[in-house]
Amino acid sequence: MMDAFGHLLGGFAVALQPAHLAYVFLGCLLGTVIGVLPGIGPAAAIALLLPITYGIEPTAALIMLCGIYYGAMYGGSTTSILINTPGESSSVMTALDGYAMARNGRAGAALAIAAIASFVAGTLSVVLLSLLAVPLAGFALKFGPAEYFTLMLFAMTSVAALTGPSLSKGLLAMFLGLMLATVGIDLQSGQQRFTFDLPELQDGIGFIVVVVGLFAIAEVFCGLEDLLKGQSEVVRLSGRLWLTREEWRRSMMPILRGTGIGFFKGVLPGAGATIATILSYSVERMLSREKEKFGTGMIEGVAGPEAANNASTGGAMVPLLTLGVPGSGSTAVLLAAFIMYGLQPGPLLFEKRPDLVWGLIASMYIGNLVLLVLNLPLVGVFVRLLRIPIGLLLPMVVSISAIGIFAVNGNIFELYLALGFGVLGYAFRKLAIPVAPLVLSLVLGGMMEQSFRQAMTISGADPGVFVRSTICIVLLAASAVALSIPFIAPLLRRLAVRSSAT
Amino acid sequence: MTQRPAASRLPAVLLLVATLATAAAYLRATLALPYPELADPLGPKIFPMLVSGGLFLCALLMVVDLRRAGDGRTAILLEGNQPFDTRSTLMVLGITAWTGAYFFAFERAGFVLSTAIFLAGLMHVFHRGHVVTNLCTAAGFTAGAWLLFTRVLSVRLPQGLLPF
Numbered sequence: 001m002m003d004a005f006g007h008l009l010g011g012f013a014v015a016l017q018p019a020h021l022a023y024v025f026l027g028c029l030l031g032t033v034i035g036v037l038p039g040i041g042p043a044a045a046i047a048l049l050l051p052i053t054y055g056i057e058p059t060a061a062l063i064m065l066c067g068i069y070y071g072a073m074y075g076g077s078t079t080s081i082l083i084n085t086p087g088e089s090s091s092v093m094t095a096l097d098g099y100a101m102a103r104n105g106r107a108g109a110a111l112a113i114a115a116i117a118s119f120v121a122g123t124l125s126v127v128l129l130s131l132l133a134v135p136l137a138g139f140a141l142k143f144g145p146a147e148y149f150t151l152m153l154f155a156m157t158s159v160a161a162l163t164g165p166s167l168s169k170g171l172l173a174m175f176l177g178l179m180l181a182t183v184g185i186d187l188q189s190g191q192q193r194f195t196f197d198l199p200e201l202q203d204g205i206g207f208i209v210v211v212v213g214l215f216a217i218a219e220v221f222c223g224l225e226d227l228l229k230g231q232s233e234v235v236r237l238s239g240r241l242w243l244t245r246e247e248w249r250r251s252m253m254p255i256l257r258g259t260g261i262g263f264f265k266g267v268l269p270g271a272g273a274t275i276a277t278i279l280s281y282s283v284e285r286m287l288s289r290e291k292e293k294f295g296t297g298m299i300e301g302v303a304g305p306e307a308a309n310n311a312s313t314g315g316a317m318v319p320l321l322t323l324g325v326p327g328s329g330s331t332a333v334l335l336a337a338f339i340m341y342g343l344q345p346g347p348l349l350f351e352k353r354p355d356l357v358w359g360l361i362a363s364m365y366i367g368n369l370v371l372l373v374l375n376l377p378l379v380g381v382f383v384r385l386l387r388i389p390i391g392l393l394l395p396m397v398v399s400i401s402a403i404g405i406f407a408v409n410g411n412i413f414e415l416y417l418a419l420g421f422g423v424l425g426y427a428f429r430k431l432a433i434p435v436a437p438l439v440l441s442l443v444l445g446g447m448m449e450q451s452f453r454q455a456m457t458i459s460g461a462d463p464g465v466f467v468r469s470t471i472c473i474v475l476l477a478a479s480a481v482a483l484s485i486p487f488i489a490p491l492l493r494r495l496a497v498r499s500s501a502t
Numbered sequence: 503m504t505q506r507p508a509a510s511r512l513p514a515v516l517l518l519v520a521t522l523a524t525a526a527a528y529l530r531a532t533l534a535l536p537y538p539e540l541a542d543p544l545g546p547k548i549f550p551m552l553v554s555g556g557l558f559l560c561a562l563l564m565v566v567d568l569r570r571a572g573d574g575r576t577a578i579l580l581e582g583n584q585p586f587d588t589r590s591t592l593m594v595l596g597i598t599a600w601t602g603a604y605f606f607a608f609e610r611a612g613f614v615l616s617t618a619i620f621l622a623g624l625m626h627v628f629h630r631g632h633v634v635t636n637l638c639t640a641a642g643f644t645a646g647a648w649l650l651f652t653r654v655l656s657v658r659l660p661q662g663l664l665p666f
Contacts, residue, residue: 055656168563172521175556179528182553186546189538193546194531221597224628225590391629392639395621398601402608402617403647407657415605423598430584431517449549457542 004134011358014059015366023060024363027067028370034068035075036382037393042072042330043439044215047208048400050337051407058341059356063363065337069330070122070313070364073273074371077114077306078382082107090273090309093281097294097301104297108379109243113251113299114306115375116243121259121307122368125314128263129321130361133350136322140347143323145454146465150475152448155325156441158268158482162275164434167486173428177438180205181445188453200413207336209414210442212401213421214428214435220394221426227390243299251303254284258307265308266315268327273312280308314364321345321357325444329436332443511568513583518564525557600624612662618644 014020030052034045049068053061076091081098094114101110143151156178160170183194184204195201243251258280265276284304285294294301316331324346326332338345343353350357375382405414428435441448459465466472532550604620611619621640629636648666651657 051651051657052655166567168560168567171556171563172517172560175553175560176524178553179524179550179557182550188542189546191535191538191546193535193550194528217601221594224597225593227628228589228593389629389632391627392625392636395624395628396639396643398604398624399617399621399643399647402605403613403651403657403659406608406659407651410658412605412609415608416602419598419601419605422601423594426594430586431513432583433517452549453542453544456544461543 004130007134007354007358008130008362010354011360011362012365014355014359015063015362020060020063020359020363021366023056023064024067024367025370025374027064028071028367028374031068031071031073032075032371032374032382033071033385035072036078036385037075040072040216040219040397041076042069043211043333044219045069045072046330046333046337047211048216048397048404050208050340051404053337054407058343059359061341062337062343062356062360065334066317066360066364067367067370069334070310070367071371073310073313073330074115074118074375075382077118077309078111078379079386081110081114081302083386090277090312092274093277093305094302094309096281097296097298100295100297101299101302106297109247109299110302111379112242112376113247113303115372115379117251117255117258117303117306118310118375119368119372120255121262121309121311122314122371123365124259125263125266125311126361126364126368129314129317129364132318133322133357133361136318137347137350140323143347143471144469145451145458147469147471147475148325149448149451149455150466150472150479151323151325152444152451154475154479154482155319155327156437156444156448157479159328159440160434160437161482161486163436165432167483169431169433170437173433173435173437174441177441178445178448180210180438181442182449187446187450198413200411204446205417205442206405206408206414207333207443208408209405209418210421211333211336211439212405213418214425214439216397216401217418217422218425218429218435220397221422222429223390223394227394247299250299254280254300254304255307257283258304258309259311262308262311263315266312266327267318268315273309273316273328276308276312277305280304317361317364321349321360322347324349326440329439332436332440335443513586514564514568518561518568521557521561521564525554525561528557529554597624607662609660610662612664613659614644614648614664614666615662617647 015024030049031042031045034040034048035042040048046065046068050065053064056064073090076086077094077098080086080091080095081102084095084099086092086095098110098114101107156174160174161167162170164170164173181204183201185191185195185202186193192202258276261280261283262273262276265279266273281294281301281304284298284300285291288294288298288300290298316326316328320326320331320335324335324344326335335345343349343356401418402415405418406412408414425435427433428438455465456463467476528550532547532554535547535550537545537547600620600623604616607616607619610616618640621643622637625636625640626633648659652659
């Protein structure tokens with residue numbers, strides 16, 4: 001505990017430097033602005049804004065990217081409340097009662113409780129992250145190649161099994177990501193694989209290319225398609241932008257419960273923010289004396305899921321920073337940003353660059369405060385962004401995407417690749433195939449293969465190496481449980497329906 | 503739950519076929535990889551072979567998913583699917599072609615020229631009837647982005663036909 005406190009103090013010394021404070025502010029502002037734009041979630045926001053960080057030193061750049069991450073997570077709630085269009089799946093539950101509150105003339109209160117819940121949950125989750133970071137990073141030092149392989153397998157299978165309606169589609173996305181990760185020169189043998197003699201593919205398929213294509217360009221296609229079919233109405237901001245005493249009283253416990261649920265779910269790979277918000281909403285509905293009023297503008301239905309949504313960002317940083325393994329699409333993009341700056345998150349980063357890791361964690365405390373200060377008075381300004389015509393906005397997203405991709409290697413071939421991934425992303429959405437497993441396995445694929453081959457080489461090609469340690473057995477069992485959930489959950493639901501009918 | 507008409511199953515069947523084709527092509531390409539002399543004992547083929555095996559497994563799961571529709575339930579593979587309508591498909595093809603042309607011109611004509619024309623064209627279609635606004639936005643955004651990225655952030659953008 002004292003260790004963490006000492007490190008955190010050092011982190012604040014880094015985060016409170018004027019330049020870093022400015023980057024926290026800029027990251028939160030840009031993240032909120034991008035998050036407010038319909039359809040563009042945190043992963044796309046980080047990928048699109050990555051070029052802005054080129055030329056900035058790594059600590060400042062990562063502080064800014066993390067600001068973008070939780071700024072975008074928060075920004076999504078504004079579109080949910082005002083136009084009933086969640087920027088991403090984790091804001092869907094906020095829309096249920098948030099939009100209803102806005103229709104009832106309580107848009108201001110809904111936005112205010114979203115900001116307050118985000119602040120409280122975000123801050124508490126960073127406190128938990130600070131406390132867990134040191135012991136978990138110490139534990140992660142025990143990991144060898146076999147443990148890392150099974151950990152990555154667990155992260156991927158959990159995300160594949162829990163992020164879509166069908167296990168086969170989740171697994172398809174996962175294996176496609178792994179397939180893409182094998183393109184390029186094999187690091188252990190120097191052998192070129194699946195490059196079709198194209199020099200542009202020798203270094204593999206750029207992560208930014210895939211993320212920008214799948215998230216940003218695909219969103220342009222979907223957004224313009226929605227435009228053809230008619231747009232959602234923006235509810236005018238009305239009512240007091242503050243809560244009544246009664247609303248305060250009703251919101252406090254949902255915020256605390258949402259924080260606990262969100263943090264715990266955020267730490268687990270795959271479960272992520274979406275399931276945390278659904279769970280939080282269900283818990284609040286279950287505990288309420290006015291269950292039937294949920295969906296008609298209950299403030300508990302906004303406070304709980306919003307807290308869960310933002311607490312999950314702190315939770316998601318735990319495995320990313322301590323183990324170097326992201327558990328969601330957004331943290332996978334953050335991992336790619338770390339790697340781009342020549343940094344590998346994990347236990348060794350805590351030893352080699354404590355200034356960076358703890359500076360980043362300390363910046364999250366400041367970032368949550370910045371978000372609150374920024375969002376309460378400026379919500380009216382952000383709302384105006386929603387009035388920018390989609391027909392003007394989305395074409396600009398394509399140009400920003402082009403700049404972002406071209407700026408990395410100055411390679412036109414990568415622009416065509418991104419366009420191809422944009423079309424693929426559009427097809428994925430139409431066919432309800434989740435994108436997160438593909439992104440996650442693309443980022444982790446290379447490391448996973450290396451761990452697999454190293455473990456097998458050390459053991460003399462004996463696959464038994466993957467069941468020799470307790471950590472491996474626990475992780476393999478957890479992967480099996482994650483893969484069985486899509487089969488077990490419908491059975492349990494049917495049993496519940498039958499028992500309630502009799 | 504009701505059984506869906508065969509037409510709505512078509513995208514799912516096409517997805518199954520595409521998965522099988524991808525798995526087969528990937529396995530074939532994997533088997534064609536030469537084995538280098540200086541490789542680790544497992545070599546560069548083993549992991550891709552496992553991945554192609556995983557893709558075949560996905561195809562098998564899809565078949566199981568689709569077969570569920572046979573006993574009157576909705577196939578899981580169809581859950582959440584959105585219909586592909588002709589108008590939307592044509593629109594996506596059109597935007598893809600226009601964006602492809604933009605990327606083709608990105609280096610040849612330069613960032614400023616290609617971006618301004620690309621934006622003006624797309625805005626003309628999707629923000630119809632606001633010619634002046636569209637032209638001003640396209641020109642303003644292009645100039646702003648060029649200034650931000652080249653002058654403030656020192657990102658190199660293609661010059662092309664123009665002197666900047």
